[in-house]
Amino acid sequence: MPSFVSPDEIRTRFSQAMSAMYQQEVPQYGELLDLVAEVNQAVLTADPALAEQLASNGELERLGLERHGAIRVGKPDELFMLRRLFTVMGMSAVGYYDLSVAGVPVHSTAFRPVSSDALSRNPFRVFTSLLRLELIDDPELRERAADILEHRDIFTPGARRLIDKAERAGGLSDEEADRFVHESLETFRWHRSATVDRATYQVLHEAHRLVADVVCFKGPHINHLTPRTLDIDAVQQGMPARGITPKATIEGPPRRRCPLLLRQTSFKALEEPIMFQAPSFHAQTSETSGSHTARFGEIEARGAALTPKGRALYDRLLEQACTATGGDYESALARAFEAFPDQLETMRREGLAYFRYRRTDPQAPIDPAETLDALIARGAVEATPLIYEDFLPVSAAGIFQSNLDGDNRAHYTANANREAFEQALGGPVLDEFTLYGETEARSIAALACAAG
Numbered sequence: 001m002p003s004f005v006s007p008d009e010i011r012t013r014f015s016q017a018m019s020a021m022y023q024q025e026v027p028q029y030g031e032l033l034d035l036v037a038e039v040n041q042a043v044l045t046a047d048p049a050l051a052e053q054l055a056s057n058g059e060l061e062r063l064g065l066e067r068h069g070a071i072r073v074g075k076p077d078e079l080f081m082l083r084r085l086f087t088v089m090g091m092s093a094v095g096y097y098d099l100s101v102a103g104v105p106v107h108s109t110a111f112r113p114v115s116s117d118a119l120s121r122n123p124f125r126v127f128t129s130l131l132r133l134e135l136i137d138d139p140e141l142r143e144r145a146a147d148i149l150e151h152r153d154i155f156t157p158g159a160r161r162l163i164d165k166a167e168r169a170g171g172l173s174d175e176e177a178d179r180f181v182h183e184s185l186e187t188f189r190w191h192r193s194a195t196v197d198r199a200t201y202q203v204l205h206e207a208h209r210l211v212a213d214v215v216c217f218k219g220p221h222i223n224h225l226t227p228r229t230l231d232i233d234a235v236q237q238g239m240p241a242r243g244i245t246p247k248a249t250i251e252g253p254p255r256r257r258c259p260l261l262l263r264q265t266s267f268k269a270l271e272e273p274i275m276f277q278a279p280s281f282h283a284q285t286s287e288t289s290g291s292h293t294a295r296f297g298e299i300e301a302r303g304a305a306l307t308p309k310g311r312a313l314y315d316r317l318l319e320q321a322c323t324a325t326g327g328d329y330e331s332a333l334a335r336a337f338e339a340f341p342d343q344l345e346t347m348r349r350e351g352l353a354y355f356r357y358r359r360t361d362p363q364a365p366i367d368p369a370e371t372l373d374a375l376i377a378r379g380a381v382e383a384t385p386l387i388y389e390d391f392l393p394v395s396a397a398g399i400f401q402s403n404l405d406g407d408n409r410a411h412y413t414a415n416a417n418r419e420a421f422e423q424a425l426g427g428p429v430l431d432e433f434t435l436y437g438e439t440e441a442r443s444i445a446a447l448a449c450a451a452g
């Protein structure tokens with residue numbers, strides 16, 4: 001047997017290489033990392049119990065690692081190839097997100113590790129969006145965009161060869177894995193020169209800023225990376241003092257004793273200099289220098305994964321906060337979420353969140369007749385919430401929107417097209433609820449097994 005590097009290890013090498021590249025490309029992101037590290041350190045110092053808990057779960061060493069990044073691609077076969085590329089790193093497509101409802105002409109999935117083991121080794125995910133050219137009204141422009149995309153290949157020949165190799169052989173050697181990381185990184189790199197002239201960029205930009213971002217460049221530059229923070233409110237407040245402009249509000253649920261799902265915030269995308277291709281003879285201007293706004297930095301804080309019932313309640317309360325009139329958004333959000341139980345045991349008993357069940361003393365016998373609730377009540381079994389590993393469409397739309405001018409908000413009739421997305425992907429996306437449900441069920445099965 002040849003010895004292969006594990007997909008988890010390849011993912012770790014890849015996310016580290018990506019982080020180094022992005023810090024070089026976007027210095028403000030390095031500044032954000034610095035701030036996050038400072039805030040995390042302050043939280044750990046102030047809360048030794050938390051520090052101990054993170055240390056005992058082996059989470060302390062990984063605290064500074066990126067949790068996710070995002071890219072946007074333009075054509076179905078790019079998404080198809082990405083699925084193959086991410087498979088080499090042990091990442092599968094989980095979830096379907098329709099962002100057309102929020103005026104963003106894309107639909108998306110998250111490539112991420114799936115098993116608890118793989119997630120704990122390295123949780124790196126990539127939120128991946130596919131442009132929906134069919135949502136552009138002007139047929140001529142649509143065709144023009146499709147034609148430009150047709151002429152690009154976002155993957156290097158080396159990356160394609162190594163992906164083939166990994167599929168055929170079932171893995172990559174140490175040296176191949178390094179080359180794979182190096183070659184794959186090229187797909188995510190920023191290119192200062194657009195593949196089109198200024199006039200073309202401008203019409204696409206007018207159709208929608210995202211269309212220009214996806215269509216006019218050689219590749220789908222990574223548009224942000226996101227570390228984990230132990231106090232997202234503190235980082236949000238600390239950004240301006242470091243010359244970083246945060247988006248107006250934190251997306252997701254409010255601050256709570258028992259954190260829910262995902263809270264995230266970002267700094268506004270930077271205006272970066274780019275070069276256009278020389279225009280054709282008839283162009284009105286021959287100016288080739290310009291600027292483009294796409295890349296930013298984000299932070300996240302994760303909490304409990306909710307069941308469909310809990311999620312429905314979350315969605316309803318969020319909607320309530322968004323449509324509330326009078327007062328500021330933060331207080332409306334806090335008020336709305338008073339209706340969501342903020343005690344783990346209540347959340348568990350009401351079936352609002354998923355949990356992992358563990359015996360507190362693996363030696364103590366369990367009576368098979370005893371119910372799970374009784375075991376928990378007498379402290380023989382402990383229930384800890386599963387952490388949410390996915391994304392939230394309303395939050396994602398908020399992150400997208402914070403980087404689009406107010407006037408760039410398009411109105412599409414909501415029309416999810418999961419079928420077309422999965423066809424491009426080359427297979428179905430996994431269902432997040434099923435994954436959490438299975439993890440919970442496995443932990444219960446282990447208890448049943450212990451009880452004979």
Ligand code: OOG
Nearest residue numbers: 070127391395396399400
């Ligand atoms: C992706 C925005 C969504 C998140 O964390 O929800 C996102 C993008 O701007 O391409 O990254």
Ligand code: NI
Nearest residue numbers: 070127226298
């Ligand atoms: Ni993000």
